[in-house]
Amino acid sequence: MFELLKKSGGILGMNARNLEYVRPLNRRQAREIADNKLLAKRVLKKNDLPVPGLIAKIRTEEDLESFDWSTLPGSFALKPNRGFGGEGIVVVYGRKKGRDDAWVKANGSVITVDDLRAHIRNILDGSFSLTNTPDIAFFEERLKLLKLFKPYAYKGIPDIRVIVFNGIPIMAMLRLPTRQSDGKANLQQGAIGVGLDLATGTTTTAVLGKSHIIEHIPRTRLVLSGLKLPYWNEILRIAVESQRISGLGFLGADIALDRDRGPVILELNARPGLSIQVANLSGLKTRLNRVKGLKVRTTERGILLGKHLFGGEIEEEIEELSGRRVIGSTEKVKLIGKDGKEIEIEAKIDTGADSTSIDTALARELGFGDALSTFESRLGGQDVMKELSKEERQKLFSGIPDLADTVPVKSSHGTSYRPMVRIEFVMDTVTVPAKVSVIDRSGLEYPVIIGRKSLRKFLVDVNK
Amino acid sequence: MEYHPFIQFAAGEGVPMQTIALLLMLPLVATLVAFFRQVVGIKAFGIYTPSIVTFAFVAFDPKGFKYGIGIFLAVIFVGMVSRYILKPFRLLYLPRVAITLSLISFVMFAILIFGGYFQRTGLAAVSIFPLLIMITLAEKFVAVQIEKGNRVALLLAGETLVISLVGYALVSSSAVTLTMLVYPWLVLLAIPVNIMLGKWTGLRLVEYVRFYKILSKK
Known part of the structure; x- marks a missing residue:
């Protein structure tokens, strides 16, 4: 107890x-x-x-006597001005077929002008008001x-x-x-x-x-x-x-x-x-x-x-x-680069992309400047690269510190090669190690896209 | 034990002893009703009705329980029935209550005659005022019935009956009455107690039941 x-x-x-x-x-x-x-x-x-919308107000017995019932639409709600807890409200849904002095209520029963008049009198008398004091009745649009x-x-x-x-x-x-x-x-x-x-x-x-x-x-x-x-x-x-x-x-x-x-x-x-x-x-x-x-x-x-x-x-x-975190289609991520360099940035979650990629400038800020420069200097033109076998390519880029891998990127101009680096990122409190490709995204809205390989611990809710 | 000098003085000045006792009991009963509302969570028909019904029960003594409950139930029953009888007429509030009160009066009359016929003169001998008090209970009942429906009206009537019975047990207990007459200053305690009740922000007992699902979560 x-x-x-x-x-x-x-x-x-x-x-x-x-x-x-x-x-x-x-x-x-x-x-x-x-x-x-x-x-x-x-x-x-x-x-x-x-x-x-307000249709009409009835303040007094005289108002009620002189009220023109034909001005009421087919459906409306009749309410006491000071009612509470939903008491005293009458809602009608349409005119009774063939009659202009009767309406149909929610439960299918018919309510006539006489019924409404009696109900309004009760409202005016204060039967439904919080303090039982005289009240006003009004018609409201349904x-x-x-x-x-x-x-x-x-x-x-x-x-x-x-x-x-x-x-x-x-x-x-x-x-x-x-x-x-x-x-x-x-x-x-x-x-x-x-x-x-x-x-x-x-x-x-x-x-x-x-x-x-x-x-x-x-x-x-x-x-x-x-x-x-x-x-x-x-x-x-x-x-x-x-x-x-x-x-x-x-x-x-x-x-x-x-x-x-x-x-x-x-x-x-x-x-x-x-x-x-x-x-x-x-x-x-x-x-x-x-x-x-x-x-x-x-x-x-x-x-x-x-x-x-x-x-x-x-x-x-x-x-x-x-056991997974629910994230939206964009999320704040903290990128952790070389020597613990940290950058916080908004990333786009892209379940259509295979791997995660970050902008070149961002990679430089994260401490991969040297690796990128070395990579670019060894990179040949497209036609040269095309001739190389996989082994030869690996040999070409081997020994560059911090370079994790290279990845072929296909576009309308043919295939180009991009460097990949190892970073960690923190998204929604989860730390994810990732091999990310470094691409020039300077003209794009998000400098980081998170791809499927990095999303194993997450569920994406596009409404979020 | 001797009555408190103040009580003796009042009695000496010609105030009837029963009046003194009831006046001392009223704060007690009112506090009881307040306690039931704030701490237990039983609403009843406000504070006036359960208090006055308590005293009506006392007036039916020595058969307060039997007659009290009987007449109370009769009033509620007639109140219920009259609603169904009067519904098709679509009457305004006060005339409708007036008819209900009339019906209850007739039924009371019948009960008294019936009681006399079976030699149950105890009932017939009761003063008219407690009877009238019970009849006016119908107004509260009908008012709630119109606004909140039968179920709520019956519930509140039941709660009123419970509080009134507890109040009746309290007031008719000679030990309690005697204590109040010997130590009449005890009545002043009603004020601090009610200040406490008035500042009480804890859950009411019935709310523990109502919110049990949330309380038992985890």
């Missing part, structure tokens, strides 16, 4: 969330933006952040489901919850509506929460409702992990920006992906739920503590920090399984 109590440090509980984060960091003025959806919409829009999500989401639109603290995205989760949740994406109502790898926006573990871990969508064989979300950088960007604009120090931003518009901000939460920890199998408190007090000057910096500090779970898992 004591052991367990000690481990609690990593998890953010309700008490700590309220006392240490929500109360001191989300001041009243900022909370007002989160609790008042119309205000949030206005403020975010003014700052050029994408939000769903977002269109991304094709990618079609098999995963039951009816409604999935959304992405990003927890932002101190200008840094620290945890994220994809929320999928289910039959139980009636097409809504709130975990409290039975939606599925799927953890997201912050570095790539790829799904990891999933939780149904508040704490039940699952692998598939219930009653299907659809695996929930490994789905890569599009627009990941943009999602993180608008989440972090919305924190800056709203002034909410501890923010849960809800972002949906629209088929036509891409990421749009649905809602800002001043009291984000704690189940995101179960979906990510990771505690928020550890992460909050790690970024507390960091000075984050720009949005880009915050995103980078979040990705580096808290992302890469999937990668780690792959690395653990395969």
